[in-house]
Amino acid sequence: MPMGGLLLAFENYSAIGGLFNSPWIGLDNFRRFLSSPDFMNLLLNTLKLSVYSLLWSFPIPIILALLLSRVRRESLRRKIQLIVYAPNFISVIVVAGMLFLFLSPVGPFNKIIALLGGVTTNYMTSPAAFRTVYIASGIWQTAGWASIVYTACLANVNQELVDAAVIDGANIFQQIWNIEIQTIKPMIVIQFILAAGNIMGIGFEKALALQTPLNLPTSQIIPTYVYQLGLQLGDYGFSTAVGLFNSVINIILLIAVNQVVKHINDGEGI
């Protein structure tokens, strides 16, 4: 049903005319967006935030799962898992609140920096720090939880294969590379495609919560722009067009990544 509303993207929407009687303006909304001075900056902000985020946060759950699988004592492993899952259950608002508290000029993080002889900075208002803050807190919050799928997969590692490798003189890194990584490789591929497919829709609620007027030069991404235009400024048609543009890029990226993965993974995509 909401998809019918995509017609808005091609209209000069007014509340009086509604969806069906507002003037049809074709691709004008798209032209306006592509030629606006904000366009390049918005697109780059969105892409940089999501691509860096993917590159930094994707490998960590895999490493964590591999480390966990080598902990021999079951009870200890369970306890570690329980702790690393915890941040996943904390809300975006609370994480944002914690970041504002920790990173404020008088917060504990700046105190440590000052003790070490550094200069205090308000990280929450600094455009240069936004991506680092966003990505690092994202890893803190989700790495543990994201490792579950790999942990579950690693339970299927063929123990006979490991024993045989040990007898053949494979060291621990060779074992991990040749046996464990190979076992979880299909899962890594699926997770990567899913993550890449969501690249333009990245953590919108969190970006919005972390936005301050001063860090907008890097924190304004297409989804938050759509929100501001549409709901705060009431420019319905234009906002819908920008959102549609975002979805289309997202689908193109999804298909492209799937093709690339298929190519390097012997014809196995999703």
Added chain:
Amino acid sequence: MMEKEYKEDDSMTKKKLSKVDAIFEKSNIVLLVLFVLVIIIPLIYVLIASLMDPVTLSNKGISLDFSKWTVDGYKRVFKDNMLLIGFRNSVFYSVTFTVISVGVTLLAAYPLSLTGFVGKKFFNTIFIITMFFGGGLMPTYLLIDKLHMLNTVWAIILPGAVNVWNIILARTYYKGISKELREAAKVDGANDIQYFFKILMPICKPIIAVLVLYQFVAQWNSYFDAMIYLKSADLQPLQLVIRSILVQNIPRPGMIADIQNAAAMAKISELLKYSTIVISSLPLIIMYPFFQKYFEKGMMAGSVKG
């Protein structure tokens, strides 16, 4: 002669290997301990900061001198009834949303898991399209408006209730159950409805537990839908109430009514933020360990290709 040499060689590599292994084992534990510390230190800091006199905290940092500890923050947070209203609303939204959403998911996944179901392909395609392509923010907003759901609880409970990813999870789980079970039930005279409720559901407990947890957590922690769809103060969920305290930096008037001095106010509002974080996060932090045994099972069901 040859044999002996080989044996010596073998024992040498073994020794070397176990050394590498031992180093690995130690660094493994060190890395994991580091990881756990990074995760847990901010949480413990928040907990202690919420219990400490804010002036001492800002001058000296964390101290274990219990005379400097206080529950003032918690007392003040509970003085304001907005937080309690938010709490009550969030419980209501999360419980209702979870019941409706998990119910719909379990029912929708059932026909999709059967081999002979007519139109299966059609429904599958429809569901999957919505996973990757939606109307976008404004069209969805206008739809909610036209359905007269703006500023009602339905705007929070209904739009997200059908979650395609969860339907795929449930469907995959059903598919893992042997077909003979349904056939045997049919032979014994059970119809589909009896089979579904009396036989299938009891053996699907792990997946139901995971879905309940997912949906409850998602609803409890979300704020965006409530922010755009709800206007009345008495409908606001907890996350919106704490958003104004934590992110927008506006303490609730009821919590700080007695404070005049601006410097003291700044300190108290910091203490209030820490206490608010603890109170709002506590329910889920207490709840999730009970579901731990189902995590792996539930996550795996979804990873098997749909």
